Amino acid sequence: MKKGVKIAFVIFNIIYFFIDYILVTLLPNPILFGWLPLQLCILLFLPVPAAIVWGLYYNAFFNTQEHVK
């Protein structure tokens, strides 16, 4: 895999975990859809886009592993 992709993946994870562990506590907390506070929304559902990025990255990585049976 290209070095740039690896660096971008590391930076994405740093930003993701910074938001999920630290920034979430400092954000305002409006209620979305009448019942879902923004902070809870982030804690519950931010892992979904993260999972998509992890899936895309490792999909590309395992495409380089065709020789491994």
Place this chain on the structure above:
Amino acid sequence: MNPAILISLGILAYAVFIVWHGFRSFKSTSESSEKFFTADRGLNPFVLLCTTSISVFSALAFYGAPAGIYKDGIGFYSNTGGMIAGLMFVALGYRLWLLGKEYGFTTPVDYLRSRYYSEGYGLLVSIVLVLFIVPYVAMQLIAIGDAVVVTTDGLVPYVIAVAVGTIVVSLHIVGGGMGSVAWMDTFHMCLGFGTLITLIVYLTMHYFPNGGFAEAVDIMRQNGTFSILSTPGPNGAFDWRGIVGNALTGAIATVVWPHIFMRTFVASSKENFRQMSWAMPISYVLVYTPIVLIGAIIAPAILGPGFSQPDNIVAVLSTQYAPPFIAFISLLCLFAFGVSTADSLLLSASAMASRDIYLHHVYELKGKTSNPKQVVKFGRVVLLILMVITLVIVAIRPASITDYAYKLSSPFFAQILPATMAGLFWKKASKEGAIAGTVGGLIVATVFTFFVTPPLGFSALIWALVANTILLVVISLFTKVPEDVISKYHTRIDSIIYSGAELSSLTDATIAAVNNK
């Protein structure tokens, strides 16, 4: 008929089903230890996903997470650590899987003993892991026993409930080993998710018919529980430091828990890891969302503030605020979470006690050989011994084990994380560094758990990991690793992972160059 009798009969049918399922494959698993302990390294992606995820979610997650959120607010949910376990399972697991295929590893001890070329280190790790698995398993069964008593209104006494639970879990593993455990975990994953959805739909439709969650949140605004829905929560526990500490404590070492570690060896192919990279975090989201909504919205809106038994909110909601059918559904969900964690942990304890302690030291090191049938037979004997020990613990509930030893389980399991990671990615990680780091981590975990309050609001587990890592790195820098170890664990594995990629790049570059000409 009395609902308690119907529920008791339902539990009995469930118990018979589990034991039958295990013994279906008794004969075939008797032939080979590879089949008994690793299911012939043949779990498909969906089964591996289910067995790994549901083994992480324990009975204490089902009861404890809603209780923790009700008490301290939504920040408690950070104990999943942004699903970091999913990322780590792939990042570490793929290399461990390659090592398992290359060198026949089955347990964490196999890998650590061999990578750190030390019989003593292997023995230390296996004793610590086996000893502290038992209290963790006991707590799962105690949670199940308590819930059965509440749900059946005392018709099934506690001792009978935990005895049936312990015997059923143990016989299930004795019968079918890893293959049986993995398939039953898959069933439990579907059961747990389905029952959670049923529970939450019933409670929402019954108690908040005019707006669902929006109505519940309006009630929370009026009854004084609204602060649960924000950080730092009602007691101020979850500011950013609280969340970082909770996330790292709850999630960072999940991948090296012995039963999760063993699952990196049982994948049928690399495709499992490709799927796990996105599917494991998604499975966390699917299972935890209903659990969080129970603790953050449904329980506060129904029970109001200052409920006197916050640790029992799920049991109380399902027994006192729902009909017997829902109570039974909730109990099944607890079984799904508790049994799946307990059986996986007991199997890993059996593998380490039989293969890594007894057979390795009594047979292999003395130059004797043991046949595969003997290994499985001894693994089953160990399981029966563990069953009896667990039975005694859950029946008499000694404080020394349920309070003290249990508190050390997670911090102690975590102490193999630095050695595991360094052994995979750092050529200079030496035996002396691993031993010093692990022993130092165990001491720091014990001191900060019982004798000194951990500084800066971080847990004993985090401080123990920091001390462990520093010792491992510093001592490794001053000691040497044998060349054959570097060759076996780094040069060889790197060549497997990167040679194909390098060849492909080289081929692509050559073709591109030819085309350009």
